[in-house]
Amino acid sequence: MFPLPACVTMLETFLALSRILTGVENLDPELGRQYLDRLTSTPFGPVLRQILERFSKLKNNATLANQVRQKILSNDTFRPAVCQIILLWYTSTMQDNPQTPAAVRYGTQEEYFSGLAWQVIGAHVPGLSGGYFGHWRYRPDNEPLENP
Amino acid sequence: MKRDFDVIVVGAGVAGAMVAYKLALAGAHVLILEAGNRNPSRAQMVGAYATAPAKTLHSPYVQAESDAKASSPDVSITYYDQPPAPHAQYKSTYERRTGGSTWHWLGHTPRMLRSDFKMKTRYGGGPGFPPAFVDWPITYDDVETWYCEAEREMGVAGSDQEWNGLFDSPRSKPFPMSMIWPSYSDTWIAQRINGKKFAGAEYRVRSTPSARNSELYDGRPPCAGNSICVPLCPIGAKYDGAVHVAKATAAGASLWEQCVVTKLDKDKDGSVHTVHFLTYGGVSQTVTAEVVVIAAHAIETPKLLLMSNVGNKSGQVGKNLMDHLSKSTFGIAPEPLFPFRGPPSTSGIESFRDGEFRRKRAGFRVSLNNDGWSRKGAPYTEIVDFVTNKKLIGADLQEALFARVTKQIRLSCSVEVAPDPGNRVELSTMTDALGLPRPKVTFTPPQYSLKGLAQATKTLADMFRLIGATEVDLGVDGAYDGAGHIMGTCRMGSSPKSSVVDAQCRSHDHSNLFIVGSSVFPTVGSPNPTLTIAALALRAAQDIGRQLGIRMKPRI
Numbered sequence: 001m002f003p004l005p006a007c008v009t010m011l012e013t014f015l016a017l018s019r020i021l022t023g024v025e026n027l028d029p030e031l032g033r034q035y036l037d038r039l040t041s042t043p044f045g046p047v048l049r050q051i052l053e054r055f056s057k058l059k060n061n062a063t064l065a066n067q068v069r070q071k072i073l074s075n076d077t078f079r080p081a082v083c084q085i086i087l088l089w090y091t092s093t094m095q096d097n098p099q100t101p102a103a104v105r106y107g108t109q110e111e112y113f114s115g116l117a118w119q120v121i122g123a124h125v126p127g128l129s130g131g132y133f134g135h136w137r138y139r140p141d142n143e144p145l146e147n148p
Numbered sequence: 149m150k151r152d153f154d155v156i157v158v159g160a161g162v163a164g165a166m167v168a169y170k171l172a173l174a175g176a177h178v179l180i181l182e183a184g185n186r187n188p189s190r191a192q193m194v195g196a197y198a199t200a201p202a203k204t205l206h207s208p209y210v211q212a213e214s215d216a217k218a219s220s221p222d223v224s225i226t227y228y229d230q231p232p233a234p235h236a237q238y239k240s241t242y243e244r245r246t247g248g249s250t251w252h253w254l255g256h257t258p259r260m261l262r263s264d265f266k267m268k269t270r271y272g273g274g275p276g277f278p279p280a281f282v283d284w285p286i287t288y289d290d291v292e293t294w295y296c297e298a299e300r301e302m303g304v305a306g307s308d309q310e311w312n313g314l315f316d317s318p319r320s321k322p323f324p325m326s327m328i329w330p331s332y333s334d335t336w337i338a339q340r341i342n343g344k345k346f347a348g349a350e351y352r353v354r355s356t357p358s359a360r361n362s363e364l365y366d367g368r369p370p371c372a373g374n375s376i377c378v379p380l381c382p383i384g385a386k387y388d389g390a391v392h393v394a395k396a397t398a399a400g401a402s403l404w405e406q407c408v409v410t411k412l413d414k415d416k417d418g419s420v421h422t423v424h425f426l427t428y429g430g431v432s433q434t435v436t437a438e439v440v441v442i443a444a445h446a447i448e449t450p451k452l453l454l455m456s457n458v459g460n461k462s463g464q465v466g467k468n469l470m471d472h473l474s475k476s477t478f479g480i481a482p483e484p485l486f487p488f489r490g491p492p493s494t495s496g497i498e499s500f501r502d503g504e505f506r507r508k509r510a511g512f513r514v515s516l517n518n519d520g521w522s523r524k525g526a527p528y529t530e531i532v533d534f535v536t537n538k539k540l541i542g543a544d545l546q547e548a549l550f551a552r553v554t555k556q557i558r559l560s561c562s563v564e565v566a567p568d569p570g571n572r573v574e575l576s577t578m579t580d581a582l583g584l585p586r587p588k589v590t591f592t593p594p595q596y597s598l599k600g601l602a603q604a605t606k607t608l609a610d611m612f613r614l615i616g617a618t619e620v621d622l623g624v625d626g627a628y629d630g631a632g633h634i635m636g637t638c639r640m641g642s643s644p645k646s647s648v649v650d651a652q653c654r655s656h657d658h659s660n661l662f663i664v665g666s667s668v669f670p671t672v673g674s675p676n677p678t679l680t681i682a683a684l685a686l687r688a689a690q691d692i693g694r695q696l697g698i699r700m701k702p703r704i
Contacts, residue, residue, distance in 0.1 A: 020541065020542055021541045021542065022541075022542070022545075023541070023542035023543045023544075023545060023546050065541075065542055068541065069539065069541065073535075073539050073541060074539065079535070079536060079539075080536070082535065082541070083531075083532055083535040083536050086531060086535055086541070086545070087528070087531060087532070090527075090531055091527070091528055091531070093528065103201075104201060104528070105201050106198065106199050106200065106201060107199070108199065109194075109195045109198045109199055112198035112199060113198065117527050117531065117549065118488065118527075120546045120549050120550060121486075121488060121527060121549060121550055121553045121554050122484075122486050122489075122550070122554060123375075123486065123487070123488035123489050124375070124488075124489065126203075126374070126375045126376045126488070127194055127197060127198060127374055127375070127376045127382055128374060128382070129372050129373045129374045129375065129489070130372075131372055131373050131489075132372065133329075133362060133363075133370040133371055133372065133373070134329040134362075134373075135373055135489070135490070136329070136331045136332065136373045136489040136490025136491075136494070136518065137329040137330065137331060137332060137335070137490075138332060139332060139486060140486055140489065
């Protein structure tokens with residue numbers, strides 16, 4: 001369940017949508033603000049506003065995730081921006097131009113080291129293991145899918 | 149005549165730093181001239197890497213002034229003047245900075261084998277054996293104790309049990325540190341292939357010796373498995389040349405950075421005492437020494453000799469440029485192996501490095517890697533594919549990513565390149581920002597090596613079969629990557645007519661000019677070259693000290 005409060009701000013709406021897209025509940029609001037700023041300053045900005053407007057009109061109940069799939073993810077116009085939101089949270093990368101997906105840009109160091117994809121695969125962000133010598137010999141301590 | 153210094157070392161990479169340190173420690177008045185600059189703090193470099201749009205070899209080291217004034221192929225591959233594709237390309241690159249390219253090396257330190265030093269005697273004479281293959285003027289036994297010393301200086305972690313006596317190449321001392329532990333993936337693969345045979349050799353997965361701490365050593369911490377040894381160890385657990393630059397300066401050596409050496413002067417008696425260099429501001433200066441040591445690896449060293457018309461009576465300077473042909477192959481394991489953790493590679497297979505087959509084709513090493521399909525864009529490409537094409541979000545996306553990425557395997561090979569005088573470094577008519585000639589590089593992989601690459605690819609395919617991998621991608625036949633192992637161009641030999649330096653790394657033409665580093669390798673085998681570079685540099689330092697009449701510190 002990702003309860004959608006009676007949210008009013010764009011950031012809160014963005015965070016609520018992001019929880020459903022990433023599957024991660026405890027998203028950092030400050031990172032969310034940074035990602036929202038990055039998105040709105042790119043060609044994704046106008047469509048993002050449409051997505052958030054559409055999202056805010058969905059019913060806040062147990063079917064919310066399915067509604068997102070049907071009303072947002074299935075929309076060919078919306079899907080590249082949806083992918084971009086997930087890429088930001090998972091890897092901190094931004095495709096500046098949806099027409100050239102190979103050209104990506106990272107944000108701040110904090111954003112890079114906060115990428116969620118690595119936890120999902122039981123790894124760590126490259127450059128910061130936080131582990132001890134030899135930990136790679138064993139299965140990961142953070143077995144994936146346990147509330148990354 | 150009173151000289152400015154006893155010794156000038158040109159180049160502050162691992163070879164130059166080792167020589168400078170040993171001679172300064174013995175009391176010599178040493179100057180190191182380095183074209184590049186020192187790095188900012190390690191934390192700043194990690195930050196630069198984190199925010200770089202492309203995680204290239206150079207991404208942590210970008211510095212506008214030194215990148216422009218001491219450019220290198222790491223800064224821009226077009227620094228090389230080489231024939232455009234479809235002509236074959238030389239693909240390995242380097243940094244010009246204090247500490248050299250060891251800043252972004254992987255850290256692997258296998259030794260050369262006994263036979264690697266005697267290729268012509270051991271395997272020569274038949275059809276298919278490249279005529280440029282020669283014997284080194286020294287043997288494995290001549291270098292063995294220097295290998296031990298290099299392992300101690302650099303701090304090498306390894307398993308004596310696994311490596312002592314490999315292909316008749318014994319070890320007289322144990323590794324300074326116990327081995328870097330194999331990854332979960334290494335162990336899983338070893339359980340499925342060890343003892344099985346292919347092409348007459350038996351698979352045996354070994355922990356790869358590495359100049360990477362497995363414990364606190366020489367004031368540096370043990371490896372924490374941060375996974376970005378290439379391009380930068382975030383904590384200094386991996387050895388780099390800057391370690392010995394610091395030791396050299398602590399022992400009294402002077403380090404002048406941002407000094408690009410442009411010319412060596414020959415005296416009437418044939419000796420070389422005078423070194424000219426340019427500062428970044430374009431000011432030309434001169435400095436003198438009793439002995440000059442060139443340690444600018446296998447591209448900039450011949451370039452400097454050719455610019456100076458020095459050391460080339462043999463006509464061999466610049467010839468026989470080599471590398472290792474590298475190839476990555478990919479597969480999906482039947483179960484999660486959890487890549488993207490630990491050093492990028494912790495184990496390999498040495499079984500295919502030597503044998504009678506080397507009469508007709510090259511030997512090779514195999515590396516087991518821990519970086520999944522990162523070279524194919526993982527996990528970014530998977531995220532985009534799953535969201536865009538499969539319309540997955542939330543827990544469904546997480547499950548799909550886990551199921552895919554944790555099973556990704558990369559196996560790679562590193563194939564011996566035979567010497568060929570046509571593969572060479574010359575002076576380009578194109579110049580750099582200081583007006584100096586850029587290196588003109590010509591390289592075509594010898595057929596002997598391409599046959600080895602084909603055999604290596606078959607071997608990797610067999611390994612994937614044995615472990616039950618699916619979606620195997622062996623790449624394009626004959627395609628290769630550079631291994632970053634730039635070697636040859638100033639070959640060592642007994643005869644002044646056919647080689648540039650003698651067995652002590654001393655120029656045949658100039659008795660006080662020494663050349664250290666991978667440029668002196670007449671043949672290369674298939675191991676990563678840095679340990680041999682360090683061993684030969686330490687050995688040369690002993691001879692330089694003897695020539696200067698300096699009492700060297702006893703070896704431990």
